[in-house]
Amino acid sequence: MSGTRRRSSRAATALASSPWLLVATGVVVMVVLLVVALAASRGREPETARPADLPATVALPDLPSSPPSRAPVALPAPGAPQLTPRRSDPPPGPTPSGHPASSAAGRDARPESTPPPPPPSPVTGRYRVVNSFDGGFIGEVLLANAAAGPRPWTVRLVLPAGSRVASSWVEGAPQGTSRMSDGVFTYASGVDLDGGASVALRFHLEHTGENTRPSECAVDGAACAGL
Template structure:
């Protein structure tokens, strides 16, 4: 009887040791699992490398716009035309109005008409004797200048009278258009010359000259 009792006790001791060892193994495994943690799925996106050669004729700009980064970035908003126009208008300097300088016209100088030079001679015409087909003309010329001068007397008659001058004394006679030109001199200052001529006419009535001048100055006709 005592020998049977000693056999049961060792079996119980061995089973306790085995249970303790099993618990220890389980505890060590649990600690290892908690330390490492459960395996998590790999959610990383694989890295995409762009090809250096454009695919399907696409330009590098098209590839960049087709990439996810370019697609996610919105294009910059362009400024509206009204804002840009107003900004450019405000940026331009405002031109100051130019002041108009009014120049007064210079006063006109009213110059008096030049006076004709003083006549160097005076002359007086008169008809001496007159008859049906002729007459005698006489002219007195006076030098009013301060030096000796030659003189020129021009006499014209109506064209219808048909006057022709013949004999002349104290002068020389020429014809210029419808005028008879009598010249002489020089005449001393203050001196007087008496000249005359004989003329014929085609009218019976007495006639007077239509023009008579001495060096451009009119004659006195009597």
């Protein structure tokens, strides 16, 4: 008993003589408690996402490094100002009602130009009856050329109703061509009539009764004289 008491008293004496031992022991105990507390708190915290679990980096669209270039706009050269050409049509004149007429109306109102009529033929004709008899007669168209040179000619006769030309001929000259259609007798010269000359076209008409005149006689479109 006496030995145990002596050891405890020695230990107490040693501890009392060395206070730094108590401080070191307290520090060790606190460090152990802190480690235990940290371990417990890590066990309760949720697991953080691992780098492998993070989504892949989102690819952003490539942006142009510089704005798109625009085509250069051609500017007019410095100088005189550009003027818009204007029509130089004369102003329309007044209409009979006093209002100016439009140019289109003026153009529409112009009379259409017609070609001038051809000059009259220098070959003329004179009609006469040479001989008459029962049921018919012999007629004649005397042709004369007033021109200096030779000219062709055509005689046109409109016959009385029911009559017909039995025969036709040119006196003392080459014969031409004749045609009969719907009561109209036409005779065209075979050769041109010399300038200043004359020739007689004769024809024998039948079934005319007492009528010895055709309804119409013309040479190159001009009426015959003597009717």
